[in-house]
Amino acid sequence: MSPVQLIRPKRFGDARGWFTEVYSEPAFAALGISCRFVQDNHSLSKPQFTLRGLHFQVPPHGQDKLVRCARGRIFDVAVDVRKGSPTYGEWVGAELSAENGHQLFIPIGFAHGFVTLEEDCEVTYKCSDTYSPECDGGIRWDDPAVGIVWPMPEGTQPELSAKDKVQPLLANFDSPFPYDGRPLAPLS
Template identity: 45%
Template sequence: MFFTPTELVGAFIIDVQRFEDNRGFFARSWSPDDFESRGLSSHIAQMNLSYNRVKGTLRGMHFKHHPYAETKLVRCIRGAILDVIIDLRPESPSFKRWIGVELTDENRRALYVPEGFAHGFQTLVDDVEVMYQVSQPYMPSAEGGVRHNDPAFGITWPLEPTEMSPKDTQWPDFGG
């Protein structure tokens, strides 16, 4: 695996190293040793799968409050998404900055999202599946979020959202 640091401290784009032959290719997509050797969390408490019917579906921007803050490893296994993260750690040099990374079933990239980040994505095509590993089990009482269009962040989404949950449209303005 190839780990590329992003401009947000602690977040990485992860590309698989392909070993190809006439059958196709083989690649390792997860190894705790590779994460731990870089000081990244390798704990997996849960794996989630999100299916999204319609291009333009927007999920996010979600985070978990302490002590249930979580790391995520996000991969698009069918279709294409713009995966967006925001650094919400006040002590971080990249506080309130965001990045978007295109994850597709073709590029097989993953995005490592540290604790203290908000995370969301928008589908770029119909019929998208996203799989992500998280370091904490689901805890509804620890849920938090920021609006996808909060001016505090100025996220540029590629499409006008076609589908969103009511909860995601009603997060309050970010006060940090």
């Protein structure tokens, strides 16, 4: 099973709307996800094509993440940055939206980022460790060696934070993340 997983929670609907179970420890354990989440984050990105990433935290405060889009639509990406991985530098991505309810589980050892596909997107994500500024890291969103195909019109410059404009290239990153024997696979 791929370490990065696209999760499609069931929705139960009627005339009032719908209900979904976003997280259940036993259900996630059945998928091989056994981390304990200790922090929830929530972001609002006002402009379309706001790009946040590619971020991670290095040990001892690495973070597993469970990401979902609560309003709007995003393209969410995970990049394998585990030293010795046969899929090092490869990426997977999926559209997450309030409408589809999909979530992306991104384990420790993967850089994470997303671009908003419409205005006023809200993204929530659970983390398995708290924010640690001294462990904060990232790589460039547009690193040609990674080659992420961001779904933006050609020539579009995304809205970026000052930090994301100057992240290092993957070639300049000495990964502290070990390979666990599970290569990255396409999302199913």
